[in-house]
Amino acid sequence: MTALLRGGVFDPWQELARIEAGLVKGKHGACASFVGTMRDFNVGDNVHSMSLEHYPEMTQQFLDNICTQAARRWNLIDCLIVHRYGEINPGDPIVLTAAWSAHRADAFDACRFLIEELKARAPFWKKELTDSGERWVHDTPGK
Amino acid sequence: MTALLRGGVFDPWQELARIEAGLVKGKHGACASFVGTMRDFNVGDNVHSMSLEHYPEMTQQFLDNICTQAARRWNLIDCLIVHRYGEINPGDPIVLTAAWSAHRADAFDACRFLIEELKARAPFWKKELTDSGERWVHDTPGK
C-alpha cells in the first residue's frame, strides 16, 4: 500500500506500471484505477490554473489511513494513491487511486472507496484562477 | 470510441496514454479503467497458459456495440476496450476497459458496464493448460 503526495506533475500510467512491476506475476487478476485530471472549466467559468493547499502531515496520515481501511474491507493485493498539491494547470493529473485484487469486484469497490473518501474528507483546499480572478472553491455557490 | 482485438501482448498503460494523448486537454476530469490480467491459478489448479478462442467478426461487433451503448447511457468523452485472443501466459493483460468523462460517476459506471457486459456475453472461450492437462473453462465445475 502506497500513498504519495507530489509537488510536481506526475504521469499516472507510469505510476501504475511502476507499482505493477513490483507485484508477483500471475496473482492479481484485476486492477481498477481512477485518474482525476484538472478541467479548464468549473461551475460555468473558465479556469486558467489552480493552487491546491494541503496540511502535509494530516493529509499523508489521512491517505495512509484510507488505504489501510480499504485493505481491511476488501481482499486486496495492493493499492495506490498519488495526489498532487501546489500549482496545477489544466490537463494535469490531480489524483490517482488504484486497487489490485484477484477479482474485479474487490478491485472496483476498493478503488472507488479510495476516491470517494478522498474527495469527501482529505484535507485539500482548492483556489482557482478564473476569468474573474482568484476564488476558493469552498466559497463558490453550487460547489 | 475504440475497441481493439490483439493477437499479441499489449501494455495497458501505454494504450491508455496513447488514447489520452489524443483527447483535447482540460475537458475530461475523470478516467476510470480496468485491467484484467491472467492469473496462474483458477478453481484450485495451477494454470500454465491459456488459449482464448474468439469469433472475430462477431467479437469485434460485440465490443463496438457495448462502447456505443455506454456512450448512449453515460456522458462520456471517450471509451476504450482492448482484448487479447490466442495464446496467453500468466501475468499477461487479457482485457482493458476505460471510460473518460467530465465527472467520476459516469467514468466509473461506464467502465464497469463495459467489463461486466464483456464478461457476460462477449464471444470468447478459454482453454486452460493445467497440471492435469487441457480443459475448456466452460466445462470446469464451479466456473
Next chain:
Amino acid sequence: MQLKVKFFASLSEQIGFTDTTVDVDKPATVSDVWNLATGGQTMPVNTLCAINMAYARLDDSISNGDEIAFFPPVTGGNA
C-alpha cells in the same frame, strides 16, 4: 437456400469440424440448421447460437445467405 455454419470451442471439438455449409429447401429455424449440419447429433445443453454475428434463439427463422454459429457459454478473462 445456402447457409454458412460455424462451431466454436469445445463444441467444434465434439462435432469434429469448425465450418460447414448446408442447403435448406424450405422455411427453417436455427434448430433445423443444427440437425442438418451435425447429422442429427444431440445438442449439448447451454449451447448458444448467433445469426449473422448477433445472438439468436434456436427457434428463430433463418434466411438465404445467413451465417449461423453455435457455441458453448462464453468465458472471457478470469478476473
Next chain:
Amino acid sequence: MQLKVKFFASLSEQIGFTDTTVDVDKPATVSDVWNLATGGQTMPVNTLCAINMAYARLDDSISNGDEIAFFPPVTGGNA
C-alpha cells in the same frame, strides 16, 4: 499548557495568519483554543477542526502539546 494552532486556506486569509501558539492554564476545548488564538473572532459556519491531524469536534478537550487545526470544508480534485 502550550498548543500549536494552524489555519488553512480561506480561513487563514480571514484570520490574517497561518500559525500561532497559545497558552491555556485550565481544562479547555477546541472552541476555547479558537477564541484565544483569534482574539475572539467569529468562527465561520462549516469550519472544521483537527486535533493532532485527526478530525475532531469543537467541544473535544485538548491536552498539553496538542496541535489544533482549523480549516474550511475540503475541496480535493474536481471530477
